[in-house]
Amino acid sequence: MKHLIFGLILLLSLLNCKKNPDSQIEKLIQNPGIKDEVVIIEVTKQILKSQFKEIRVEKTDEKFNVLIDFGGSTALTFQEKKVYEKEMKLLTAKYMIELFYYLSSRKTDKLTLSLVKPFYIHEPQINKDVIQEFEVFRTSLDLATLDTIEGWRDWDTKAWNHKGEDQDRLVEQLNKVISIWKVELNEFGRIELE
Numbered sequence: 001m002k003h004l005i006f007g008l009i010l011l012l013s014l015l016n017c018k019k020n021p022d023s024q025i026e027k028l029i030q031n032p033g034i035k036d037e038v039v040i041i042e043v044t045k046q047i048l049k050s051q052f053k054e055i056r057v058e059k060t061d062e063k064f065n066v067l068i069d070f071g072g073s074t075a076l077t078f079q080e081k082k083v084y085e086k087e088m089k090l091l092t093a094k095y096m097i098e099l100f101y102y103l104s105s106r107k108t109d110k111l112t113l114s115l116v117k118p119f120y121i122h123e124p125q126i127n128k129d130v131i132q133e134f135e136v137f138r139t140s141l142d143l144a145t146l147d148t149i150e151g152w153r154d155w156d157t158k159a160w161n162h163k164g165e166d167q168d169r170l171v172e173q174l175n176k177v178i179s180i181w182k183v184e185l186n187e188f189g190r191i192e193l194e
Contacts, residue, residue, distance in 0.1 A: 029102055036106045040066055043106075047098050053116055063109035070095065071116040071136070085188040088115055088137060093174040094157050096141055096181070101153055104143055112140040112184070119191075138185035141177070149176050 025046055028039050037057050044066070045052050053069040092113050099111055115137040146152060155173050159166035 025102055029105055036064065039106050040064060040103055040108060043102050044068055044099060047102070048095065051095075063107045064103075065110040065112070066099075066103065066108055067112040067114070068095075068099075069114045069116045069135075073118065081188075081191065084191070088188070089178055090171060090174050092137065092139060093177040093181070094160055094170075096139075096146075096177055097152060097155060097174070098157050100141075100143060100146055108143070110140060110142040112138065114138040114185075134187065135185060136187050136191065137183075139181045139183050141181040145180055146177070148180065152177075 025043050028034060028042055028046075031039075037059075040057050041055055044055050048068070048070050051070040051072045053071060055069070056067040058065040058067070092115060096111055096113060100108065103111075114135050116133050116135050118131050118133050152173070156166060156170060159170040161167075
């Protein structure tokens with residue numbers, strides 16, 4: 001009976017690990033045998049998933065400046081222009097928090113996130129629409145500035161996918177990040193949504 005109970009507990013633990021990507025990220029972060037640069041790249045891929053495009057890791061004074069392009073393979077939206085811009089900025093802030101939460105322990109001092117989206121462009125020379133990728137939005141934030149927001153490490157970013165008070169609270173928190181980050185590029189005004 002004891003073996004059966006132990007087996008069930010072990011099985012549930014293994015299933016929970018497979019369902020919980022955070023546990024895989026924690027294992028990466030806590031493994032001293034994996035170089036910081038490798039951990040930064042792998043954790044970023046796990047957080048961004050299909051949104052991930054490219055990453056560059058620059059080392060300065062034993063700390064890392066990480067530049068990330070994200071945005072997935074579609075620009076399709078059913079939102080109005082202002083709502084689309086707001087949602088994309090909130091999503092960028094969410095990624096910023098999640099990335100800093102894990103990567104700050106691996107000497108990541110600054111993050112620059114670039115939203116890159118594919119768009120159909122009409123080319124009159126060939127009388128066709130072609131898909132080109134454009135950098136729509138770029139923002140940067142350093143850890144010292146983020147640390148001016150008390151308690152940011154305790155935010156529940158999983159509330160992003162749930163309607164209600166928790167999601168409203170998260171949006172309020174993410175707006176604090178938006179108010180302190182440095183905007184390096186904003187091309188939302190040039191986007192035509194049809």
